[in-house]
Amino acid sequence: MAKQPRSKVASKGGKARAESLSPAERQEAARNAADARWKIPKATHIGEINLAGLVIKCAVLEDGRRLLNQQSFLAAIGRRGNPDGAKTSSGDGQSGFLKVPPFLAADNLKPYIGETLSASCNPIPFRLLTGGRFHGYEARLLPLVCEVYLAARRANALTHKQVHIAEACEMLVSALAQTGIVALVDEATGYQEVRDRKALQAILDRYLLQHFAAWAKRFPDDFYKHMFRLKGWKWTHMNPAGGPRCVAQMTKDIVYARLGPGVLEELETRNPVGDNGRRKAAHHQWLTDEIGHPALSEHIKSVVTLMKAVPDKGWDQFARLLDRALPKCGHSIQLDIDDILPEDDSVN
DSSP states (O other), rough: OOOOHHHHHHHHHHHHHHHHSHHHHHHHHHHEEEEEEEOEEEEEEEEEHHHHHHEEEEEETTSSSSEEEEEHHHHHHTTSSOGGGGEETTTTEEEEEOOGEEEGGGGGGGGGGOOHTTTTOOOEEEEEEESEEEEEEEEEEEHHHHHHHHHHTTTOOOOGGHHHHHHHHHHHHHHHHHHHHHHHOOOTTTHHHHHHHHHHHHHHHHHOSOOOOOOOSSSSHHHHHHHHHTTOOOSSSOOGGEEEEEEEHHHHTGGGGGGGTTTTHHHHSSSOOOOTTTTTSSSGEEEEETTHHHHHHHHHHHHHHHHHHHHOOHHHHHHHHHHHSSSOOOOSSSSGGGGGGOOOOOOO
């Protein structure tokens, strides 16, 4: 029998591998292949900027580029319509982008567009770590675009339909200037660290009370039943605080260390261990009804769901799943829960 060409053999092998994958795995493989082909960068950080009452979504790519979400960018300067309007077709029939986007394409604006601005006008495709593709403009493009419209306004070169864009640009430039000078002062004086601490404290105050509230049952029995099952301990409908002394420390690690940045540390400060080796209240009695308790409830539900997915005596497997799905806040290296010694038995 004649030997098949290597290309056909490779094709059959690739087809067999593809057929062995689940639909979700095939979709993910196709997405990764497309991203690799088109070299679409990932956004490692995302957030929102509030300027002049406008919320602009932003991202930092893995190569350090700072982007403003395309739709947010257009809304900020008073432009309406489909962002895809920036797309065009190049001479070879392939999809591409205009060198100058539509919001700068008017002939009366061209005298005020510099080379630096023209070089940074193309929308940049990117994707989030959690999935989904978007387009964004480099952040430095925003003040440059604003300056084009303001320069045209100073020269009385704007059309009637462009006046509202110039007004939006004026507000943005003012807001950017105020934000920029404040950031420079903060950085020069070292106040930036204090500012960040104050921002964190504001978040913690939404999570935690100044004085603890009356006790109420917050941890369902399933939480501890599955904990005992995964550790191979016998469950006897006992008060978990009366069980193995490491239960309290494990609860801190599984729950409070993962609720939000600084939450566990602040709880340890507000609810310290007394001279008798116990705390005045359970940690959950310090959580607020508006933010703290709902966050606790949702977190426990997620933890119990992970627990149910793991077989008996599978604590190590559960711990790995937990660290991936619900990592500790501010921790890049996860400690083994079993290696942490207990401090007290009154944190649940």
